[in-house]
Amino acid sequence: MSDIKATAEEQQALKTKLTQHLNFIYKEIELGQNTESLSDDLINIMGLDKSCYQPIAYQNHWSQQDVIMITYGDSIVKKEQKPLVSLQHFMDTYLGASVNSVHILPFFPYSSDDGFSVIDYSSVNEGLGDWHDIKEIAKHRRLMSDLVINHCSSRSAWFENFIKGEGIGHDYFYTAPADIDTLDVVRPRTSDLLRETQTGKGVQHVWCTFSHDQVDFDFRNPEVLKSFVSIIRLYLDMGVKIFRFDAVAFLWKKLGSSCINLPETHEVIRLLRTLIEHSHPDAVIITETNIPNTQNLTYFGNANEAHAIYNFSLPPLLINTLVTGSCLYLKRWLMSMPPAQNGTTYFNFIASHDGIGLRPAEGLLNDEEINSLVETMQEFGGKVSWRSTESGQPKPYEINIALYDALQGTTEGKDELGLQRFICAHAIMFALEGIPGVYIHSLLGTQNDYEKFENTQQNRSINRHRWDYQALQEKLADTDNHHHIVLAKLKGLLDIRIKQPAFHPNATQFTLHLGLQLFGFWRQSLDRKQSIFCVSNINNEEIVFAINSLNLIMSEDWIDLLTGATIDMELETLTLAPYQTMWISNCDMGVNNLH
Template sequence: MATVIEALQQKLTQQLDCIYQGIDIDMQTSELAAQLIEIMRITEYCQVVEPFANHWSEKDIIMITYGDSILKSNEAPLTTLAKFIDSYFNCINGVHILPFFPYSSDDGFAVIDYSSVNEGLGSWADISAIASKRRLMADLVINHCSSRSLWFENFIKGEGVGHDYFFCAQPDDDLSQVVRPRTSPLLRPTETANGLKHVWCTFSHDQVDFDFSNPKVLQEFVTIIRQYLDAGVNIFRLDAVAFLWKIVGSKSINLAQTHEVVRLLRTLIEHAQHDAVIITETNIPNTQNLTYFGNANEAHAIYNFSLPPLLINTLITGSCLYLKRWLMSMPPAQDGTTYFNFIASHDGVGLRPAEGLLEEEEIKTLVDTMEMFGGKISCRTTETGEQKPYEMNIALFDALQGTTKGKDTWGLQRFLCAHSIMLALEGIPGIYIHSLLGTRNDYEKLANTSHNRSINRHRWDFDQITAELSNHASEHAQVLTEMTKLINLRTQQVAFSPNATQFTLHLGLQLFGFWRQSRNRKQSIFCISNISDQVMDLPISELNLIITETWTDLISGQEITDLTETIALQPYQTVWISNC
């Protein structure tokens, strides 16, 4: 054990040397490394770290939800959520509960107190109860906290814990290169006991950014990580981590120190709990996003942010040109890493990850179509001062209610087609609770908050949604039934393991397909979707299926007896043709 700890301390010291190079901190990095080991209680929990280990399988599906997405009178929302999951989502083995802490804005992402559960949601006991049955994913809101936090109050007072936690700059500093997804002023003037300070705010003036050049901030977050592990958190979502390190005069995004902090957190977490996972939330262009894998020593998983806009574009245009081109360019994730695939979440559909992948005209058509289906568009200010669409805010079920030609009758089929593609792709699927329930745009909440993202953050009344799900003719019941069927099929196929082999098929622009093969090479699945509103013929002979094996479409259950036949795929129909 002593040798393991010594090696760990040496590794952490090297990482801290990289992070704080050129910065005068009040202790030796070796001393800081020892303190981090103590905070994480690694001497008590130290586990053998197997390099390049995959702590996931085809059975892993993560459901994304707010703690209060389902509400019942006189019951803590987390208690209601747990009951609802047990009743309706038994096909799901993981849950991402979005920030469940006291907060002041941004639906939880302006955290007031990281160590407490929002009393309006429940308690740590409720969190641990959910974690006892499923893998629990929680947010580490690491870039910023609420301006109403005790830490920021102490910053204003100039004393106490947090008084030196926040990053400040000067209005006359060169901040022209800073990349951020908001149009509000970057600096927040704040009167403090030490005079007027200008606090860096990447997102809003209620979300004040931390200064990680102060090691106390790092120590604070390592303390938070240990508490979350103790509560049963198994997956850490590093929110907005790309903006973590700031340097005046730079873009202050994706800096080398940020990557080193991610590497250090992975080192600490995997030594404390070997199967815990880090997922980086970096809503940035695809090539930048991929760098957060490092050499299988940074994020275990990265959000596949380019998938949502490309897949929606494919289904509304009836052409898979851009989706196929992107898929062919994506490197297979090496062992120890994987993709986190999603097509809907609590946020909107980001457009920056489509930059360089979709033509400007394609993006304009996509934006116009989403507006036609009732969506809202959020913009950012570019380096030249131009207003540019940054995010499309719309419920996925509404986003897929038609094509560029307008709404049609294929909405449900198109919606299910999107998920049949996502569920089969290399990586771990993340499914938003409102996609499982077929929730529509919430215009009432949008009007009440005036925040575009509210359109896709509906809160269901427990009795209302259970009544809808009991009515087999309701749209919501149909969505859940079909989604459950797809999920159950996926979790039974070893060829859908997140790191199983994947190759893109070339079947024209209206048929999107790829081939998955299990790592033991025993199972092959050809995943082919008609992404158009017309019947399309699929010549089985083009798949070169092995004639000595029996092939079956897993979704329909139909056996393919003639390998020379042609299958007529209905609009938005998907087949998963498997040999076992």
């Protein structure tokens, strides 16, 4: 964090900036106070009247050493031990310096959706631990936390006060007339949008974008904004350095509109960024917007909204590439992606607690490709979640499957190359422009949890396994077990990645043209000293290709970082085994024999 505190003049500039944000957000709303007074309230809540820093524009708060593990607080459990303590022990014992950051999915009291229906934002779920445990994790790794900002639990004190018609929260929720035309509203679910609720003020119809247990906030009320600024202040004090704005695209509602990606939503994000970066200039906002790619990119703003956006198109495109043996669509997409300007970056992932989103593939994969991908994943044990289109027709929204099982074969069926295909997927993702996020169940090679799915009847449960720590330790101690092999290989990739300047999240990237069975791209470090040619055979057959297709500089020595093998420039060709990746570099910054 910068130790240069803002001057009185800069603090006044902050107030002016906040007032401008608020004037835009509430331009159509009659407030009970003027926006300058509201700015003062927000400054006081954040403590910026006492300590205010001046952020540096377009500054990168990350490097190639940043890797984020995504996990639930109780993905690993041990008898008579708090899950957050078990999680920290696992990270310290098995991950070490390979993973320096952790995204602990909602660790608050909740009523449904595995944490995303928050009952109380200000406390830690007693079943996981307490704030002391959270702060201990934050001392050792950069901590990422969800800000579930669009909705909360219908069992929260706020919503109970809404039902009573009095107290804090009684006016926090968005309601609409029962007969309102919602045809244009974009949603990721097929349930009824409005929940009929009997309140002290009569029957109200509450807006529920996701489920009837997840009631949407009404940000037209500035008291809702104040409450969330208070929550942000608390999380910063508890050690959170990365905020994941969950489902933020749906935040602002306006009857007669799509109620997604509205200008007011973007302005709220800008306002919260202004507050956060003046408090902690090194804190980062990541927006979770599971929407078509072109819409997702808008959340960068002009480097004044999200610091990072989820690269939601990557999972369906990369998995499609590996099960079809053609990188046509992945390569087209990568070529179309704009380089992230300084102060922004992509958050890359191929597996998470949710499934493989298909909306971000719309316009990138045609319906035939999407349907083929869905059918292949179903053959490998996956489930499909649906949404309603504007015309009311069901359409696949998400594939629910463990990544290890998703890559156990191709469109032709299962084969013996699943492990190689799985490692190839991560070798590609770890090398791409951006910060990699790796799901704990990918690190462990966890497979579909059919028992949990049967118990919950929730599709997403199939990829939300809960490991008994002792059983996991036994598997990881067995060198022949695939869980041990997966963790060792992925850690090996990461240990190499974090040493390479050319893998800085903002390092230059260009797509290579090597045909459809080889997927490749070139990275160059910010100081232009290191180049890495990343080439993967995404096919189930051996491929021989010409060395000169990479345009390596003949006067330099080149090495494959993944095997340690020197590239013999006198040879005319290189050979890649099925799903083998090469990271060919002109600098030996740390190599390993992974094959």
